[in-house]
Amino acid sequence: MKQLLRKVFLADLIEGLRVTFRHQHPKQIVTEQYPFERPKIGERYRGAPRLNINPENGETLCICCDLCALACPEHLIVVGWERNPETKKKQLVTFTYDISRCMFCGLCEDACPVDALELTQDFEMASYTREGAILDRQTLENGLLPARYRY
Amino acid sequence: MADTFLDSTELVLNMGPQHPSTHGVLRVILKLDGERVLGTECVIGYLHRGVEKIAENRTWQMFAPYVDRMDYVAAVSNGLGYCLAVEKLLGVEAPPRAQAVRVILTELNRIASHLLWLGTHALDIGAITPLFYCMREREWILNIYEKYCGARLTTHAFRIGGLQYETYEGFEKDCLEFCDLFEKRIDEYEELLTGNRIWKQRLTGVGVLTADDCKEYGVTGPMLRAAGVKWDIRKAQPYSGYEKYDFEIPTRANGDTYDRYMVRMQEMRQSARIVRQAVGAIPPGPIMAKVGKVIKPPAGEAYVSIEAPKGELGYYVVSDGSTQPYRVRIRPPSFVNLQALDKMCRGALVADVVAIIGTTDIVLGEVDR
């Protein structure tokens, strides 16, 4: 009799659905709604590289010591510099960073003595061409432009 | 009688390299008689990247990120093994604080690796639910890694001589919260699987490896312990301060797939226990031993092995006194354990092969290097 009533009133189904609905609370949702909701990125996240500039005078912090290029396991950093004839100091001319080969190990960042090269929290580095993955000095200083994806 | 009745002949079947249950690009050539496996042959190397050759062309520090890419679900353990090997050559030891943090991260990594194994293994057998649960818990660990060192999977968390990063604020709290939650969750998994009749029927008595077989094939890790050998490098030859922590080596007697499942579940509990102890006692102090900017170990060689989630992970490093390794040989546990696949599969059914590959817990990145 009891069994019959359970069947008639779909007791098992309701019990099952209760479990389902209990886990529907927004706090219980684990999946990130990525493009609509920005993911929380760790402060130390090693993402897109950036060349820092001195905020006071807008000059680059890089002293062209070449340590990042030496530390890089993939040899993907090329620092181009020339000696300023007046001050006899090294001057940064070009700086290329090939993120298509980068494995974001952070060794370049560790090697930099003046914190000029930094791996930032930016993680959206997709581009439509291979050449687009090779960052030049300008992109590194200004940061990656928000990519406009064709979707 | 059966084969004469069915008039069956031997059949050669390719499983993989694109098969969802081979966990990567493993190709197994099965020789079948009906549903029975007569013999197997593994074809590996699809993921070969020449890691050992790369090592000879990089400096000692530069090679550290590459080892993370071998066993990519247990990257931290790989890094620990490499750092310990080079530290052995250099004759330095990481300071106590670094050792404690290393233990925490490697044990979390063991949990993460076993969780991924559990999820995929259950999925292969036909239980889909555990995969989502396991991934959810693994996410916690990856978040801790992201906060600690800035990367989630291929972490490059350790450096030769210690650590690069100081623990972040709230590191202890995160780890303890994870342990609290995890110990409840693991009961949940056990509820789903351990007593499950289908699970038991699919696993019990499948892919048996006795203790002698294990030794003969060099099989280590949970597979060896499931066969009843109480051996764990963390206890036998402690490294990185493991002798300070109180934990047990879970063993089982039969050495079949079900026992390996039980051993790994117990191991996760023990790992959580170690994390708890280690988090409570991170000593203050420096995190980096005195090693120069340029690492130049004296000429010589050393073999250092650690208990990776999959078994004994060994590094045989040879230095000729220069800044680059002369030779780095990696003894990968997956590669050696995979060799026993043939022994385990003989006489089994085709459906069991899937279970056996799952229980071997291979990562093809490490098998092929």
Place this chain on the structure above:
Amino acid sequence: MAATPWESELTRALKEEFGDQILEFSSYLGQNFLVAKPDAAIPILESLKENHDFDYLVDVTAVHWPEKPEPFEIVYIVYSFARNERIRMKIRIAEGWKPRTAAAVHLTANWLEREVYDMFGIEFEGHPDMRRILLPEEWATFPLRKENSILKMDQHWVQENLGIESGQ
């Protein structure tokens, strides 16, 4: 720091059994190893397994020293569960010399020796299945030999089978 002599009950027993077949007992960084004549390698492994409980062959690998008269060094690492001891045995062999396989003593040597063959081109005599294991069968070079630089690989194979100009 140089290697120091290694003496223990085990070395005495081995010395008694093999005499001048074993060239050296040493210890470096607390890790013990012995250097043996190439012919003696398999008998020593057998003896270690049968008489001294070294029942787990951890690894077989090789190191290439091109400028030495015997350019290849084969390293066997064995472990004993009962004694909790790990030792290494090295043999030095000349180019083209074929060492005997250890697969008859420890089954695990099968794949490990195939890998040594794959990477160094050292053939093991009596091996049940002496083929390449990681690289494709038709690959021309042995990559871990020192004369093969990382930039020099089997371009021919790559172009033929993958249809690409190789990277690097």
